[in-house]
Amino acid sequence: MLKRFLVPEKDQVMVSEADARAATEAIFVKMGLPEDDAVLATDVLITSDLRGCESHGVSNMLRNYVAMYGANRMNPNPDWKIERESAVSATIDGDQGVGIQIGPKAMQIAIDKAEQTGMGAVGVRNCGHFGMLAYYSLMAIKHDMIGVAMVSAGGNLQVPLWGTEPIFGTQPIAWGAPSEKMPPFVFDVATTQVAANKLMLTRRIGSQLEPAWITDLEGNPVMNPVDSPDYGGFFMLPFGGTRENGGHKGYGFATIVDMMAGILSGNGPGYIAGGLKHSQFVMAIKVDAFLDVAKFKTDMDTLLDKLANMKPIPEQERVYYAGLIEHEEVAKRKAEGIPYHREVVEWFHKAGSDLDLTFNLPT
Amino acid sequence: MLKRFLVPEKDQVMVSEADARAATEAIFVKMGLPEDDAVLATDVLITSDLRGCESHGVSNMLRNYVAMYGANRMNPNPDWKIERESAVSATIDGDQGVGIQIGPKAMQIAIDKAEQTGMGAVGVRNCGHFGMLAYYSLMAIKHDMIGVAMVSAGGNLQVPLWGTEPIFGTQPIAWGAPSEKMPPFVFDVATTQVAANKLMLTRRIGSQLEPAWITDLEGNPVMNPVDSPDYGGFFMLPFGGTRENGGHKGYGFATIVDMMAGILSGNGPGYIAGGLKHSQFVMAIKVDAFLDVAKFKTDMDTLLDKLANMKPIPEQERVYYAGLIEHEEVAKRKAEGIPYHREVVEWFHKAGSDLDLTFNLPT
Numbered sequence: 062m063l064k065r066f067l068v069p070e071k072d073q074v075m076v077s078e079a080d081a082r083a084a085t086e087a088i089f090v091k092m093g094l095p096e097d098d099a100v101l102a103t104d105v106l107i108t109s110d111l112r113g114c115e116s117h118g119v120s121n122m123l124r125n126y127v128a129m130y131g132a133n134r135m136n137p138n139p140d141w142k143i144e145r146e147s148a149v150s151a152t153i154d155g156d157q158g159v160g161i162q163i164g165p166k167a168m169q170i171a172i173d174k175a176e177q178t179g180m181g182a183v184g185v186r187n188c189g190h191f192g193m194l195a196y197y198s199l200m201a202i203k204h205d206m207i208g209v210a211m212v213s214a215g216g217n218l219q220v221p222l223w224g225t226e227p228i229f230g231t232q233p234i235a236w237g238a239p240s241e242k243m244p245p246f247v248f249d250v251a252t253t254q255v256a257a258n259k260l261m262l263t264r265r266i267g268s269q270l271e272p273a274w275i276t277d278l279e280g281n282p283v284m285n286p287v288d289s290p291d292y293g294g295f296f297m298l299p300f301g302g303t304r305e306n307g308g309h310k311g312y313g314f315a316t317i318v319d320m321m322a323g324i325l326s327g328n329g330p331g332y333i334a335g336g337l338k339h340s341q342f343v344m345a346i347k348v349d350a351f352l353d354v355a356k357f358k359t360d361m362d363t364l365l366d367k368l369a370n371m372k373p374i375p376e377q378e379r380v381y382y383a384g385l386i387e388h389e390e391v392a393k394r395k396a397e398g399i400p401y402h403r404e405v406v407e408w409f410h411k412a413g414s415d416l417d418l419t420f421n422l423p424t
Numbered sequence: 425m426l427k428r429f430l431v432p433e434k435d436q437v438m439v440s441e442a443d444a445r446a447a448t449e450a451i452f453v454k455m456g457l458p459e460d461d462a463v464l465a466t467d468v469l470i471t472s473d474l475r476g477c478e479s480h481g482v483s484n485m486l487r488n489y490v491a492m493y494g495a496n497r498m499n500p501n502p503d504w505k506i507e508r509e510s511a512v513s514a515t516i517d518g519d520q521g522v523g524i525q526i527g528p529k530a531m532q533i534a535i536d537k538a539e540q541t542g543m544g545a546v547g548v549r550n551c552g553h554f555g556m557l558a559y560y561s562l563m564a565i566k567h568d569m570i571g572v573a574m575v576s577a578g579g580n581l582q583v584p585l586w587g588t589e590p591i592f593g594t595q596p597i598a599w600g601a602p603s604e605k606m607p608p609f610v611f612d613v614a615t616t617q618v619a620a621n622k623l624m625l626t627r628r629i630g631s632q633l634e635p636a637w638i639t640d641l642e643g644n645p646v647m648n649p650v651d652s653p654d655y656g657g658f659f660m661l662p663f664g665g666t667r668e669n670g671g672h673k674g675y676g677f678a679t680i681v682d683m684m685a686g687i688l689s690g691n692g693p694g695y696i697a698g699g700l701k702h703s704q705f706v707m708a709i710k711v712d713a714f715l716d717v718a719k720f721k722t723d724m725d726t727l728l729d730k731l732a733n734m735k736p737i738p739e740q741e742r743v744y745y746a747g748l749i750e751h752e753e754v755a756k757r758k759a760e761g762i763p764y765h766r767e768v769v770e771w772f773h774k775a776g777s778d779l780d781l782t783f784n785l786p787t
Contacts, residue, residue: 149512149542150713179512180543184714207684221731223740228730236680238687246683248676254669271668280737300670305634306617307663307674313611313746317599319727320609321570325714330727350513351547351688364682364693367591368584374643377586383676 068115068402069266074423075398076406082107084409084420085119091416092130093137098162105161109193110399113390114249116258117193120405125190126159127412134337135159135189141166144327148178152326153185157337160191160212164341168197171345172204179350184326185341186334190214195249195387197343198237202245205354207346210235213323214339216332219253219297222304222312225280227296228332230339231257232318237384239348240361243369247384252315253297260289265402273302318342431478431765432629437786438761439769445470447772447783448482454779455493456500461525468524472556473762476753477612479621480556483768489522489553490775497700498522498552504529507690511541515689516548520700523554523575527704531560534708535567542713547689548704549697553577558612558750560706561600565608568717570709573598576686577702579695582616582660585667585675588643590659591695594620595681600747602711603724606732610747615678616660623652628765636665681705 082103089099110118129135139158143151151170155163167183174181194210201208214230221228233256237247251257254274263270269286275295276282282298289295299311321342323331328340348357368382394400406422413420445466452462473481492498502521506514514533518526530546537544557573564571577593584591596619600610614620617637626633632649638658639645645661652658662674684705686694691703711720731745757763769785776783 145714147542147713152714178541179510180545182543182709182714207688221734221743221745223736224731224734224743225737226730226734228727228734236676238683246679248680250670250673250676273669282737300673301664302669306636306665306669307613309744309746310613310663311670311673313599313613316609316727316731316745317611320601320724324720324723324727325570325709325711327715327719329723330730332730333726346545346688348688350510351508351515351545352690356690357687360687360692361683363696364591364679364687367589367693367695368587368679371584371587371589371591373586374588374645380584380587381672382584382679383672 067266068400072266072402072404073400074403074406076401076422077398078107078111078395080421081110081119081399084413084422085123087418087420088123088127088412088416091418092127094162095138101165102159102161105165105192105196108196108199110401111391111394112193112195112387113394114193114195114387116256116262120401121258121261122190122192124408124412129189139163149174149180149182151183153183155185155188157187157189159189160185160339160341163188164191164197164343165200167341168200168208168210168343168345171343172201172206175206175345175347176204179347180345182342182344184322185343186326186328186338188339188341189337191339191341193249194233194235195237195247195384198235198247198249199245201345202237202239202247204345205239205348207238207348208235209342209344209346211318211322211342212339213319213328213331213334215334215336217336218257219299219315220276220280221315222299222308228330229315229319230331231297232315232331234314234318238361239358240365241358243362243365244385244388246361246365246382247387249383250300252300252311252318254300254302254311255297257297261292263289265404273298430629431763435629435765435767436763437766437769439764439785440761441470441474441758443784444473444482444762447776447785448486450781450783451486451490451775451779454781455490457525458501464528465522465524468528468555468559471559471562473764474754474757475556475558475750476757477556477558477750479619479625483764484621484624485553485555487771487775492552502526512537512543512545514546516546518548518551520550520552522552523548523702523704526551527554527560527706528563530704531563531571531573531706531708534706535564535569538569538708538710539567542710543708545705545707547685548706549689549691549701551702551704552700554702554704556612557596557598558600558610558747561598561610561612562608564708565600565602565610567708568602568711570601570711571598572705572707572709574681574685574705575702576682576691576694576697578697578699580699581620582662582678583639583643584678585662585671591693592678592682593694594660595678595694597677597681601724602721603728604721606725606728607748607751609724609728609745610750612746613663615663615674615681617663617665617674618660620655620660624655626652628767636661636669
């Protein structure tokens with residue numbers, strides 16, 4: 062993430078991975094999730110936090126989930142079903158479970174099919190939030206597969222290039238592949254200029270938005286730096302921002318996501334399905350179906366090593382590739398703990414008090 | 425395409441589709457391609473020209489092919505082979521044939537496999553130029569399939585974000601899907617800010633490059649408008665351009681292409697394979713494996729109609745989606761002819777004279 066999204070040091074409270082998991086699992090169980098599902102959903106959130114992807118970890122998301130379960134807008138114990146299936150594919154109705162509880166099962170089905178046939182893909186409709194998509198790519202990578210994930214999450218956020226109506230969500234895409242010695246390539250981006258959750262993070266940490274990140278409510282690009290408005294006070298631009306900088310490319314990928322996750326799963330276009338019915342597409346591609354795995358991983362190492370060790374331009378310290386800095390962050394945070402904003406830890410204690418739970422977290 | 429890439433009216437010479445095909449096929453046959461392959465390769469080029477994608481049609485490419493056949497740097501009659509195969513996958517060695525001769529066969533294999541199993545993907549290595557990738561997506565769309573294509577075409581052009589070495593080509597990606605009444609969504613973009621061929625087009629028509637489209641030979645972004653330098657005088661930036669505008673996203677997709685087309689096919693990273701050994705990944709996904717085709721197409725119509733008929737921001741006349749304007753251009757050009765630059769028609773006559781061929785083209 063850009064530095065502006067990091068929690069300032071003075072506001073950091075270090076929490077161990079184990080304590081963060083225990084507190085999060087306890088909350089999910091209290092919400093009514095089956096024990097196994099609580100562990101799975103927690104794993105998606107804590108994996109985000111360990112990778113330094115706070116925007117998709119417990120900080121922003123857990124309180125939303127709690128509010129939605131409280132309002133009966135998500136189903137903690139969904140009776141999810143495979144509606145259509147082939148040797149390479151499946152389509153799942155998630156019965157309004159949270160995506161981080163159904164999505165990992167969908168990717169496991171895709172992986173199992175790819176293990177048998179060479180490729181597997183699963184569409185999931187009718188779910189809540191799917192969390193950080195890198196999680197699903199990482200699942201496939203462990204099986205020497207390429208892992209792809211996309212999520213269509215309602216409309217009301219992103220305008221098409223030159224358009225005035227926000228008919229897309231942030232429409233994220235993840236794509237990862239295994240390597241041997243180098244940390245794996247794991248790409249995970251919103252097709253907007255920036256993930257919506259990250260706009261809210263800027264508010265917590267007091268930084269501004271860049272030109273061409275958002276539009277006003279008539280779709281006009283905001284071309285000067287501004288404080289992030291509240292949800293409902295802006296729309297988002299596709300990545301690239303302007304036509305000349307590739308805004309039509311961000312817009313095109315946003316459309317692809319609506320088509321692959323939304324329409325192909327039967328959920329329909331996101332702007333019609335609405336904010337409570339997210340949909341997902343996950344795909345696993347077995348490397349061995351195309352090429353010897355050893356050759357693939359060696360070539361990935363060659364490419365990734367070239368990127369990570371390339372001389373940067375004078376203004377920058379280093380060239381990164383997707384997944385590199387996150388991999389380094391995991392090692393650091395597993396050792397030192399996760400640096401949550403103190404406000405997040407305060408929320409845990411408040412929620413614990415409301416839910417009659419006690420957490421082993423700093424006060 | 426942006427207006428700056430169109431041939432100015434005063435320089436246009438209208439050529440009928442039939443005459444353009446006949447001239448192009450005759451040249452390919454003269455180069456030594458089997459008759460069927462000449463027809464196939466011509467179809468890829470003329471489809472580009474009909475869609476208004478001159479950058480990938482005969483204007484720039486045909487003379488390159490002729491030069492390469494003349495220098496024995498491409499094999500007109502390749503003994504291409506499937507090296508590895510499963511029910512869903514194949515890996516092809518193209519024996520240095522031109523990509524527009526092998527690629528359509530690879531996509532047909534993917535389509536045939538998807539017809540049987542639900543998904544099919546083919547990696548192709550060791551080929552020349554693959555032409556406009558939208559062509560391959562359009563092939564799948566005709567079979568009610570989603571069609572994906574990617575090409576890794578050597579290094580030496582695109583630098584990673586913040587990097588100083590051009591280790592990627594333009595790394596294009598295409599993604600298309602069928603619809604019922606609306607023209608199909610067909611997305612086809614370079615992962616650079618702009619396709620390299622289009623930079624050369626700006627020279628023919630005398631327009632300038634935008635800030636953050638290219639870098640100097642040390643990788644420093646050129647942030648002022650400039651005339652396009654010669655090949656060899658610049659590197660290209662990933663789409664987005666700067667980090668704040670999503671340059672890391674363009675860079676990530678460029679890496680994905682090198683991994684899916686280059687590494688997975690066995691061709692290796694593009695910067696090592698070099699400019700003569702292009703590689704391709706094509707994938708066909710049968711809609712029916714996931715959802716009723718009628719429901720999918722109806723939902724695609726709903727989404728595409730919403731996009732095409734959305735009120736634009738005041739500065740723009742219309743909201744487009746990928747493939748819409750190209751579809752309209754095909755109808756126009758099939759009726760009125762293809763508006764080639766007079767210099768291109770002159771080249772045809774010169775080439776005909778050198779190759780002892782006569783063309784039915786305007787003089």
